[in-house]
Amino acid sequence: MSDKTLQLHPDRLFPTDARVRDIARSLYNEVKDLPIVSPHGHTDPRWFAYDENFGNATELFIRPDHYVFRMLYSQGVPLESLGIGRQDDAPVEQDPLKIWQLFARHYRLFRGTPSRMWLDTVFSEVFGLTQVLDENSAGHYYETITRQLATDAFKPRALMDRFNIELIATTEGALDPLAHHQHISGTPWAKRVITTFRPDDVVDASREDFADNIRALGEMTGEDTQSWQGYLQALRIRREVFRRHGATATDHGHPTAATSDLSQGECESLFARCLSGKANAGEQELFRAQMLTELAGMSLEDGMVMQIHPGAYRNHNPLVFNHFGRDKGADMPSQTEYVQALKPLLDKYGNEAKLNIILFTLDETTYARELAPLAGHYPCLKLGPAWWFHDSPEGMLRFRHQVTETAGFYNTVGFNDDTRAFLSIPARHDVARRIDCRFLAQWIAEHRITEQEGHELAYDLTYRLAKQAYKLGDA
Amino acid sequence: MSDKTLQLHPDRLFPTDARVRDIARSLYNEVKDLPIVSPHGHTDPRWFAYDENFGNATELFIRPDHYVFRMLYSQGVPLESLGIGRQDDAPVEQDPLKIWQLFARHYRLFRGTPSRMWLDTVFSEVFGLTQVLDENSAGHYYETITRQLATDAFKPRALMDRFNIELIATTEGALDPLAHHQHISGTPWAKRVITTFRPDDVVDASREDFADNIRALGEMTGEDTQSWQGYLQALRIRREVFRRHGATATDHGHPTAATSDLSQGECESLFARCLSGKANAGEQELFRAQMLTELAGMSLEDGMVMQIHPGAYRNHNPLVFNHFGRDKGADMPSQTEYVQALKPLLDKYGNEAKLNIILFTLDETTYARELAPLAGHYPCLKLGPAWWFHDSPEGMLRFRHQVTETAGFYNTVGFNDDTRAFLSIPARHDVARRIDCRFLAQWIAEHRITEQEGHELAYDLTYRLAKQAYKLGDA
């Protein structure tokens, strides 16, 4: 057993000034038990469709969490020793308990990181663990977690209820058959587990499988996707299918925020060139840019909310990519520009108050300089919450401090957990609620908003804005 | 009537820690009643020249304030419904009371913004209003404000006295006849209301009216402005006229901070090309760059302080520009670079201790990285205060936190209100005074400056540095 008690202090993340902390507590008490609305995430719809038990602690907490093995890898822990499967099927550690022990031995590396806070919260609140994870308590942890995971109370749907998750959106590619969502279609769960349309696979011509994907898109939809018009029509058809499975939003993960507004003739020849496999990097970028504008136009037609997530340099480490594949903690943020990049799209659709485009960034320098001024003017733009590396107490505080004075609160859209780590969802929302209450408490204490405004805002930021921005019903 | 009381807490914006707040209060008490020096702004000199009453609440607070309708527009309120005149004379809302009510209905959008703080301060301190503005109190607000505006006590000169404005600088283009300043010339008001020379209209060759403006400049000055030398001479003559109307400073609003130092022959042919209307965007940028260096040279000759305000992407929204014109809240900041951009000018004049160049930015990333190191070395450079989107409590704090350690306090120049909203001037200066005192109090409490130094600095930042930097007399 560890000699250290695991303590989740009820005032964690609150301001240290006693008077301000009291205000934060009072705001938090009113929102902490509100239902969780999770309009953007990456959980596996299979869980909610078939409601099968999760496996062991290692499978649940380590293998799928690139935050976790990224940090271990940075300190010299080989990914093989964490059981991360190799593309070449070279042997990797198979014993989940050994992997768990290795993780526990390095747990101090996470000090001060959001991963540590999420994990400790899950360990304590979901599994009732009472010691800090370390080498000594590793076995007890592994056994306690794995044993509970086998019970009915830890099945996905039971946890959905226990976690008070009102709605969760998963994310599927344009070609996904949506079989898992199909499985729950017509059941009450269809209202709580919805999909999101993410067409990067049929929009990003730099992918090796692009031409294949376009062909598959044609087969799925019966459209001639070798023609520009047929391709667009096929996208419309897939959007409609996604909407039937609850989707209210689309998602676009592009390297930059570039948009363009080409003539139809230019679009046709650019699309043909991308299909031919002869497009260079600039043409592929232009095609993605054009497609953001096309997809915005479709959103205006069909009412789907458009999420733009630019700025990740994917698979920066070729050795890790070649040995272990995508999403292994080797994606890096890059400088991102919005004011010039979005102009073609905004010139065309920016003044449409019925269009909802939610912008995200990995480049915090754009908060005050570009994103808040854009969202504080264009009717179609709203700002998504602090994202990915910035989904953390400091990151969220920087977001509010840098965005609010120019964009106000009402051009933001509440919190996204953006995670595939299902068990961490309550912990992540709890961090967001604590930090928003902390921020509001500070401004109340500085007499920048009134206490009554603070209470309204706490509710809005926790619950109402997410439902409204993602068109998820009244709040 | 609104059911909520409008409260301006005496400690607003101060630190929440009781001990630090006490220090802030004590600093603030010494500077809060100091005269307002407003060396950079955009009020209408006509007001001070003819001293006529303002119109109604809507005309005063909404129509001219792009901060206000920008936010309303971002949330779907059409500009037509706010009475913003269309270029094509299409009908817009005419009823000022209806516009005011629409504004009041959406007043919650401004929560947490500086606009809200400025407006509440004016409502309370200038008009004696005691409820929060909302749908219910809108009519009472409109009537109370409009009635008072018709009285002698609310004429511009009376407000100048009431607001304790020692000096205010307006801004006029190079071709402005300065008729309103002429009207007060020779009266005691000429010392309190001065002009600023802003030659963008005859320096920015990307404007459609550039060639016309150069011709007009020639007519005004009797110089041959079709020649490079005549053009420069004409600028010198206009500067002299502006100085006779009190101007101590020039102002330059360029898209970037680019400067250049071309040979005379290159200047002549570049100028000719710009005049011919055949210059491309790069040549127009080069001409603006060259002119910053030329104008710095003139400042060295005639002693005028040079203000450089780069980095705004003007009129980003073409629909808004075409329908409603300039300055409608659709200007966006862009990334701005100074270290390379200013080098040609600095190579030529950077070591002139008699030259005063005040740099501003919309790109806060340059505070610690470029602006503070430049101002902390070059004798000619000083840093203007947090500007435009950053003229806010958080923006001002970021400025001081990021600039002070490298540039010190004495390479900064006090506060600019930079506004056309005359009634908000005391509120804006009050925010700056509170935030500076808060910042100083924090550093006193952390024993980074002494209490005595803090008191001297509070005076300097509020009053002395503005007078000194803008050459407005002893302080």
Added chain:
Amino acid sequence: MSDKTLQLHPDRLFPTDARVRDIARSLYNEVKDLPIVSPHGHTDPRWFAYDENFGNATELFIRPDHYVFRMLYSQGVPLESLGIGRQDDAPVEQDPLKIWQLFARHYRLFRGTPSRMWLDTVFSEVFGLTQVLDENSAGHYYETITRQLATDAFKPRALMDRFNIELIATTEGALDPLAHHQHISGTPWAKRVITTFRPDDVVDASREDFADNIRALGEMTGEDTQSWQGYLQALRIRREVFRRHGATATDHGHPTAATSDLSQGECESLFARCLSGKANAGEQELFRAQMLTELAGMSLEDGMVMQIHPGAYRNHNPLVFNHFGRDKGADMPSQTEYVQALKPLLDKYGNEAKLNIILFTLDETTYARELAPLAGHYPCLKLGPAWWFHDSPEGMLRFRHQVTETAGFYNTVGFNDDTRAFLSIPARHDVARRIDCRFLAQWIAEHRITEQEGHELAYDLTYRLAKQAYKLGDA
């Protein structure tokens, strides 16, 4: 005498909240007396080799400190009046007392800067001065300091002991004969005063003396440095010599972080072109880029830690450079990019857990966006502390706040004083210890780390991580 008492408050830089301050004090009390490890700096090895007395106050505090005369120069004080020698031997002020008095008269300019805090700490703690430096106390200061400097207790080695400096690294160019380190070789001081290998002089082909340096390198090593392979071999030989004089690290001060990975044939022809003096700026940049990768490979061979310090625009002011030479306060930070720039090197060596590359930056926007994600993934990367302009209380806080959540604490390497101002070293380390304890105390008070973790981390950040990252023995 000055009428103001010089007070170094024991709680300086600590949080103002009493509860948090108590935690900070308790952390600080445990680390304040730990030995100083100074693995990166620019003191003169001659001092420690021959142990001669320093000269007068002016020679010690003003002439070598570009932070000091940079600030004075920015406010119009000519460098000549500060006794800074001119390249053309034009007369400059020679009287050290007059220079000291000029400095004292402008001492208020440093309010709020780290220079002021370092200087006051030295004045008080090293020289026992009790009044603030100003015009009145200048003579007393000069006399008190200069008198003490002549005593045995103020000889360099005595100060090393008094300051409790366990180890100090100096920095020498690749061609440096290391005579001073040679002098102490074999004595106990050889363990406390080590060199660092800084090969910019033989790597940066934009220097006028590059070809000469390469020739000299050949002569020193007996290698044919006109050939690519001979040049590389010569570098290996010099590294070996430096290691014999204690060096555990190399240092690289490049304009950008660019790296490249050319074929051997490309390297040979690029090197030849650089040697010929015909390389253009792009080729010189490419050569520096290639050399970072080559030097990383050598570090992997010989175990030396590699420090990369990119982003300084050196000698920005040509007049100051021509009259006074390098390092006169006219170096400016520039925007720096890492994610793309380092990719060639990382593609080759990024996954080597035995390689230690420590990254620094002058562009704080990269902390959260690029550096923390890179260091939080690549086994070879660690982050150096806040550097140069950012080696300040605010700069250090921004570093910790922006880096920790993604990189953790254990991908950072403790503090570097990076100074040639020997007497300020304890003051600089003391600022770092205070700020780290303040940061940790805040996170303890917010229940983000436990008190026990905070105490371990305070020790790690103060002492252990520096020893470990620079391979300086067990801690």
